[in-house]
Amino acid sequence: MAHVDSTRSEKDSRGKREKNGGAELTPPAIAAERLSKRFGELVALDGVSFEVPRGQILALLGANGAGKSTTVHLLLGLLAASSGSAAIDGRDVRTDLEGARRAAAYVPDRLSLYPHLSGLENLEYFHRATGHGALGTSELLDVLQRVGLGAAEAHRRTGTYSKGMCQKVGLAIALAKGARALLLDEPLSGLDPKAANEFCAVLRDFAAKGIAVLMATHDLFRAHDLAHDIGIMRGGRLVSKLRARDVAADRLEAIYLEQMQ
Numbered sequence: 001m002a003h004v005d006s007t008r009s010e011k012d013s014r015g016k017r018e019k020n021g022g023a024e025l026t027p028p029a030i031a032a033e034r035l036s037k038r039f040g041e042l043v044a045l046d047g048v049s050f051e052v053p054r055g056q057i058l059a060l061l062g063a064n065g066a067g068k069s070t071t072v073h074l075l076l077g078l079l080a081a082s083s084g085s086a087a088i089d090g091r092d093v094r095t096d097l098e099g100a101r102r103a104a105a106y107v108p109d110r111l112s113l114y115p116h117l118s119g120l121e122n123l124e125y126f127h128r129a130t131g132h133g134a135l136g137t138s139e140l141l142d143v144l145q146r147v148g149l150g151a152a153e154a155h156r157r158t159g160t161y162s163k164g165m166c167q168k169v170g171l172a173i174a175l176a177k178g179a180r181a182l183l184l185d186e187p188l189s190g191l192d193p194k195a196a197n198e199f200c201a202v203l204r205d206f207a208a209k210g211i212a213v214l215m216a217t218h219d220l221f222r223a224h225d226l227a228h229d230i231g232i233m234r235g236g237r238l239v240s241k242l243r244a245r246d247v248a249a250d251r252l253e254a255i256y257l258e259q260m261q
C-alpha cells in the first residue's frame, strides 16, 4: 500500500526543521498536531497531524462526514479542539487566535458577498474589515485582475456574478490581506470545468508566491493535478498521506476507494 504513517512523517519533518544547521527555520504555515474534536459522543476528528509548508498545497479528500470541514474549522478557530493543537504561521489558534486569523484566509463552499455592491466594493469592504486594509482602490483593482477579474467585471454588482466569479473575490480578499495560509472548503463544487481550471490556476499562483493552501475537496482528479500532497480522511482520521507526484491519478483513485471499504 502506497500510504505512509503520517504521524511518523510529521515527526521526521519537524526533526529536520529543528536540526537544520542548528538554525531555527520558519514554522509551517499550517500545522495540525494530534487534533481531535468530539461533539458529545461523536468523535468527529481523532488525532489528525499534518503540516503544510509555505508554497505547498495539501488537498484533503474523504467521504461525507470524514472530518474535512471540522479540520478546516479547527484551524480557523471557528471550533475549539477537544485536544491537540492547530497553528497558522506558528501561532497557536488556542493561545493566539488573533495572530492566527491575521495570517489565515478562508474561502468556503459559497462565499457570502453583498449582492448590491460591485466586486471591487465588496473587496474594499472586506479588506477594511480585516483591520489591515492598507491598499487603495487602484491596488485592489490590480488584485482583482490578478485573480482573473478584469476592470469591467470588478465594477459589476456581485449579484450578477457566477459562483466562480464570487469565489475569485474570496481569493482577492485573501491576496489583499497578505495571508500566509489559505484554507478552502470545497471551493470547486458547482464550478464548471473552465471555472474550476481558472480557480486552480490562481491557487497555483498563490502557492508560487509562498502561500500555503489547504483545500478540502471531493474532486479527486483535480486535487491530484493541483496539490503537492494528498490526505485521505476516513472516520475522523487521516488514513493516508501521499505525495501527488509519486502516484498516478488512477492509482490515487484506487487507493482512495480501498480506504473507503
Ligand SMILES: Nc1ncnc2c1ncn2[C@@H]1O[C@H](COP(=O)(O)OP(=O)(O)OP(=O)(O)O)[C@@H](O)[C@H]1O
Residues within 6 Å of the ligand: 039, 042, 043, 044, 062, 063, 064, 065, 066, 067, 068, 069, 070, 071, 216
Ligand atoms: N456542529 C456539529 N455538531 C455535531 N456533529 C457535527 C457538527 N459538525 C460536524 N459534525 C459531525 O462531525 C463529523 C465530521 O463532519 P465534517 O463536516 O467535518 O465532515 P466532512 O468530511 O467535511 O463532510 P462533507 O464532505 O459532507 O462536507 C460528521 O459525522 C458530522 O455529522
